[in-house]
Amino acid sequence: MSAHDPSISGWAFRPGSSERISARLDVSADWIFLTDPDDGLLLTKSAPLDVRLDQAAGAGPRNVYFADGWMFQTEDHQISILMQEPLPSRLLRHFEIFRLRLAAFIFLSLLSAFAAWSLAVPALVTVAVWLTPHAALSQIDKASIKSLDLTVFEESDLSADKQKDQKRVLKQLMLSVDANRPFTLIFREMPGMGANAAALPGGTIIVSDELVTRYGDDPTVIAGVLAHEMGHVVEQHGLKQLYRALTVYALITLVAGDVGPILENVLLEGQTLASLSYSRKHELSADRFAVDLLYKSGFSPEGLQRLFKDVEETDGENSWFATHPSSAERLKQIKEMADHRK
Amino acid sequence: METHEKFEFRGSAREWFGIWIVNLLLSIVTLGVYSAWAKVRSKKYFYQNTFVAGRNFDYHATGQQILIGRAIVVAALLVFALSAQFLPPLAAALLIAYVAVFPVLLVRSLRFDARNSSWSNVRFDFVGKLGQLYLLIFVYPVLSILTLYTTWPFVQRAIQRYGINNHRLGTTSFHFDSKIGPFYMAFLAAVGIVLVGVALVAGVIFGQITSTANEALFANPILLLNLFLSYLVILLAAAFASVVYQAIIRNHIFAHTKLGENKHGFVSTVKPLSLLWIAVSNLIVVLFSLGLMLPWATVRMQRYLAENSALVPNGSLDDFTGDVLTETNAIGDAYSDIEGIELELPV
Numbered sequence: 001m002s003a004h005d006p007s008i009s010g011w012a013f014r015p016g017s018s019e020r021i022s023a024r025l026d027v028s029a030d031w032i033f034l035t036d037p038d039d040g041l042l043l044t045k046s047a048p049l050d051v052r053l054d055q056a057a058g059a060g061p062r063n064v065y066f067a068d069g070w071m072f073q074t075e076d077h078q079i080s081i082l083m084q085e086p087l088p089s090r091l092l093r094h095f096e097i098f099r100l101r102l103a104a105f106i107f108l109s110l111l112s113a114f115a116a117w118s119l120a121v122p123a124l125v126t127v128a129v130w131l132t133p134h135a136a137l138s139q140i141d142k143a144s145i146k147s148l149d150l151t152v153f154e155e156s157d158l159s160a161d162k163q164k165d166q167k168r169v170l171k172q173l174m175l176s177v178d179a180n181r182p183f184t185l186i187f188r189e190m191p192g193m194g195a196n197a198a199a200l201p202g203g204t205i206i207v208s209d210e211l212v213t214r215y216g217d218d219p220t221v222i223a224g225v226l227a228h229e230m231g232h233v234v235e236q237h238g239l240k241q242l243y244r245a246l247t248v249y250a251l252i253t254l255v256a257g258d259v260g261p262i263l264e265n266v267l268l269e270g271q272t273l274a275s276l277s278y279s280r281k282h283e284l285s286a287d288r289f290a291v292d293l294l295y296k297s298g299f300s301p302e303g304l305q306r307l308f309k310d311v312e313e314t315d316g317e318n319s320w321f322a323t324h325p326s327s328a329e330r331l332k333q334i335k336e337m338a339d340h341r342k
Numbered sequence: 343m344e345t346h347e348k349f350e351f352r353g354s355a356r357e358w359f360g361i362w363i364v365n366l367l368l369s370i371v372t373l374g375v376y377s378a379w380a381k382v383r384s385k386k387y388f389y390q391n392t393f394v395a396g397r398n399f400d401y402h403a404t405g406q407q408i409l410i411g412r413a414i415v416v417a418a419l420l421v422f423a424l425s426a427q428f429l430p431p432l433a434a435a436l437l438i439a440y441v442a443v444f445p446v447l448l449v450r451s452l453r454f455d456a457r458n459s460s461w462s463n464v465r466f467d468f469v470g471k472l473g474q475l476y477l478l479i480f481v482y483p484v485l486s487i488l489t490l491y492t493t494w495p496f497v498q499r500a501i502q503r504y505g506i507n508n509h510r511l512g513t514t515s516f517h518f519d520s521k522i523g524p525f526y527m528a529f530l531a532a533v534g535i536v537l538v539g540v541a542l543v544a545g546v547i548f549g550q551i552t553s554t555a556n557e558a559l560f561a562n563p564i565l566l567l568n569l570f571l572s573y574l575v576i577l578l579a580a581a582f583a584s585v586v587y588q589a590i591i592r593n594h595i596f597a598h599t600k601l602g603e604n605k606h607g608f609v610s611t612v613k614p615l616s617l618l619w620i621a622v623s624n625l626i627v628v629l630f631s632l633g634l635m636l637p638w639a640t641v642r643m644q645r646y647l648a649e650n651s652a653l654v655p656n657g658s659l660d661d662f663t664g665d666v667l668t669e670t671n672a673i674g675d676a677y678s679d680i681e682g683i684e685l686e687l688p689v
Contacts, residue, residue: 013463016512019660020397020462054400057387058357061398071463096360105363106634112370120373131423133430254377255369256636257362257384260643261588262581262621263628269577 015069141202156187176296199229220303231289351648353391379405397462470508495525512664514602532583539579607654
């Protein structure tokens with residue numbers, strides 16, 4: 001390096017002091033000097049190897065740290081060349097500059113985000129489901145029932161005999177399920193929800209009073225409904241949806257950074273809402289599980305078919321709200337499976 | 343005679359976009375490893391471009407520190423998950439241990455962040471005592487619940503006192519204290535907004551709050567739509583309430599915070615409705631651009647907050663001194679990062 005290198009002007013700070021002194025940085029072969037530009041007095045000097053140029057992000061001021069703790073700050077970006085900044089940190093800044101080639105980065109980002117979405121999320125969800133202890137599942141069940149009882153459900157009006165009949169159907173189905181978790185059946189009045197049933201991740205199945213009053217004397221229908229709900233439990237659909245929502249949120253905040261107020265809430269809570277529309281696949285899968293289980297335990301899938309026909313006639317085509325596949329679609333699948341068995 | 347030294351954010355959305363998209367790409371292709379360095383670059387960009395009295399802030403942690411901290415936290419969580427699967431009693435013991443050490447990690451995290459931040463060449467520091475934090479986390483909230491949250495503003499004030507009074511710029515300490523009234527005003531404003539949301543749901547939509555993870559055999563479309571709308575309205579009301587609360591409390595806290603024996607003052611002139619407008623319009627723009635406008639939204643928010651903050655110097659700003667501190671342990675930092683827990687300090 002020659003003695004004619006241009007000097008760089010900026011500000012100097014004593015070690016640990018907030019006082020800003022105007023200063024000049026000069027580089028010679030053996031030393032880097034920091035001097036006061038007014039009187040030319042030497043502030044400090046260090047050997048080039050002991051002087052550190054910080055890693056800046058963006059085009060803001062650059063800091064230079066001397067061995068004895070002095071700091072020099074400048075807006076002059078010639079400092080990068082003068083201090084022979086290593087290639088990797090220059091390269092990173094180079095690529096970050098807003099140019100047309102960033103379009104390629106955007107494309108690559110979207111592509112890899114899509115890959116992460118379709119590969120990493122399901123993988124993480126699978127691991128999380130596998131790691132969830134049974135104790136946690138039954139806790140989820142208890143808490144869910146409590147909050148549902150508080151908000152939408154009412155106590156069941158069914159007689160003890162009626163309840164016992166349905167539980168007998170469940171017991172028969174359980175004989176053919178290769179799952180080491182126990183299922184429990186509970187009854188609730190569900191105002192406004194008609195003949196309905198729901199499954200919780202820990203194996204609790206809730207059926208509405210109306211389902212039992214309408215179909216309680218027909219074990220094939222009840223068996224169909226229960227087998228379907230057992231499918232949700234065994235295949236862990238509810239848990240998967242929950243974890244999916246949490247995983248997506250965690251990945252977004254980890255990779256994209258702080259997203260700011262409101263959006264943060266929408267991402268976390270909205271994910272749970274969005275996961276409702278994901279259950280289409282799960283419904284069809286639970287139906288397939290049900291048909292298999294019904295055959296194994298000596299029930300006919302004809303009960304489930306009859307139920308869907310009923311629903312189709314009373315409700316019509318309601319698939320506009322995409323949470324559930326249409327009854328016709330489900331009916332078709334069950335018929336195909338039944339035909340296949342013959 | 344009083345001069346206001348306004349905070350100024352000199353970054354631009356264009357420049358931040360470049361840094362952000364490269365961060366994003368490298369984070370994904372390295373399966374998240376680069377995200378530690380990405381965090382450092384993000385913080386550096388926003389700190390280095392924020393100026394007050396012509397001098398900027400800076401962030402000094404390294405990606406390596408953050409990565410090691412994160413790795414240890416992930417390992418600890420994994421050990422917990424595995425023991426929950428195979429050795430439940432150990433998991434229960436671990437859970438109690440983790441909860442018990444949480445304040446230790448939080449103090450470390452606050453200290454790590456403070457010591458790796460600087461203004462005008464002087465590092466910040468955090469000197470909070472652990473015992474007080476245990477009270478803040480485990481005792482005060484319980485007392486507040488016992489009074490049905492009516493004493494929640496007292497908890498909030500205690501948190502702010504703890505957070506601000508234990509921060510130092512070099513060796514110079516910050517001081518904050520205030521009457522309880524303004525905390526109650528902000529609290530009531532927030533509660534009011536949530537109540538409006540609840541009333542809206544109860545009156546217009548018929549209100550029921552859904553529970554996650556249940557699978558109905560048949561979806562009743564009307565019921566589901568109602569549940570969906572109720573949920574959305576409550577969610578938005580709560581988010582609005584939190585933004586308005588932050589704005590009110592930020593102004594109040596800035597006005598009652600002093601720095602050092604000179605009593606340098608602070609002013610925040612954030613308007614709740616403006617902040618709400620920025621947050622809501624940011625949300626819409628980000629959603630409709632599939633997230634690509636997020637850098638623009640972040641810079642917009644940062645600029646608004648900076649423009650509405652000022653330092654009121656009372657004497658020279660050249661007299662701050664501090665040691666050059668190094669804090670090598672980022673475990674606490676990673677923990678609060680991953681769990682998304684923050685002591686809500688309005689800095």
